[in-house]
Amino acid sequence: xSERTAHGSRTEPGSHAPPHGHSAPGGHAAxxxxxxxxxxxxxxxxxxxxxxxxxxxxxxxxRAERQRRRWATQVVVADELARxxxxxRGLAPxxxxxxxxxxxxxxxxxxDLGSIIAVALAHSPAARTLLAALEAEQRVPEKAVxxxxxxxxxxxxxxxxxxxxxxxxxxxGPGDFLPYDDVHDxxxxxxxxxxxxxxxxxxxDRARADxxxxxxxxxxxxxxHPDHEHRH
Numbered sequence: 001x002s003e004r005t006a007h008g009s010r011t012e013p014g015s016h017a018p019p020h021g022h023s024a025p026g027g028h029a030a031x032x033x034x035x036x037x038x039x040x041x042x043x044x045x046x047x048x049x050x051x052x053x054x055x056x057x058x059x060x061x062x063r064a065e066r067q068r069r070r071w072a073t074q075v076v077v078a079d080e081l082a083r084x085x086x087x088x089r090g091l092a093p094x095x096x097x098x099x100x101x102x103x104x105x106x107x108x109x110x111x112d113l114g115s116i117i118a119v120a121l122a123h124s125p126a127a128r129t130l131l132a133a134l135e136a137e138q139r140v141p142e143k144a145v146x147x148x149x150x151x152x153x154x155x156x157x158x159x160x161x162x163x164x165x166x167x168x169x170x171x172x173g174p175g176d177f178l179p180y181d182d183v184h185d186x187x188x189x190x191x192x193x194x195x196x197x198x199x200x201x202x203x204x205d206r207a208r209a210d211x212x213x214x215x216x217x218x219x220x221x222x223x224x225h226p227d228h229e230h231r232h
Contacts, residue, residue, distance in 0.1 A: 027039050027214065029041070029073045029076065029213070029217040030076075030077050030213045030214060031211065031212040032080050032084070032211055033210075037073075037077060039217075041079075042069060042076050042217070045072040045075050045119070046068065046069065046072050048123070049072070049119060051064065051065070051068060066216065067220050069216065069217065070216070070217055070219060070220045071115070071220050073213065073217040074116045074219060075116060075119050075120045075123055078116065078117070078120035078208075079123060079124035081204065081208060081211075082126035082127040083124075085126075085130050089133060091129055091130070091133060105119055105122050112197075117200070117201070130203070131196060131197070131200045132196075134196045134199040135192055135193060135196025135197075135199075137199070138195040140195065145184060145187050146180070148191060149180055149183065153172070153177060154169070156168075156178045158175075158176055158177065158178055161176035
């Protein structure tokens with residue numbers, strides 16, 4: 001599993017979780033603000049998101065399951081942190097998470113967000129509520145909008161120019177581009193969305209810096225355990 005941003009979390013080394021199936025009943029997967037995050041919440045995410053990596057060798061399957069449990073723990077921790085952030089901001093409490101159904105996440109979302117955040121947003125109403133609030137707070141300077149338009153002429157060719165195969169970086173005339181005023185509002189929304197996502201990434205990195213993980217639930221990229229990886 002992958003993640004776009006650095007995990008930045010303090011973790012504790014320890015023994016691995018059971019390699020197959022659910023973790024032992026009871027106990028916690030992590031401590032958030034000193035309060036336990038139950039292991040059954042991690043199990044619910046594992047049930048809702050089928051395994052994608054199929055290793056041929058038994059030892060590969062065992063390692064993949066250990067990493068999948070760590071990955072699911074990050075999804076649950078993001079949900080717990082988002083719930084707390086919503087409460088602190090006075091946002092309306094979102095409905096309880098109901099992960100019994102499979103979570104559908106597109107490959108584009110994973111590529112843009114990283115699998116942990118993409119699934120966390122699909123899984124957690126609180127995370128979506130917080131992301132929407134952060135996005136609404138963003139102010140996009142006019143200079144940034146104009147600069148994006150000027151730097152990316154290939155995105156603003158007219159349909160006719162595209163049909164003719166016009167080179168946007170050489171040989172194109174003013175009439176080959178969509179007018180700035182016509183695309184301005186869409187650009188503002190696009191840039192605000194990108195800024196909101198970055199604000200969410202930054203918030204999550206800060207918020208989970210003091211999360212304490214139970215053995216077997218560390219971040220997948222934490223070098224303190226032998227399975228660690230941080231693929232993108």
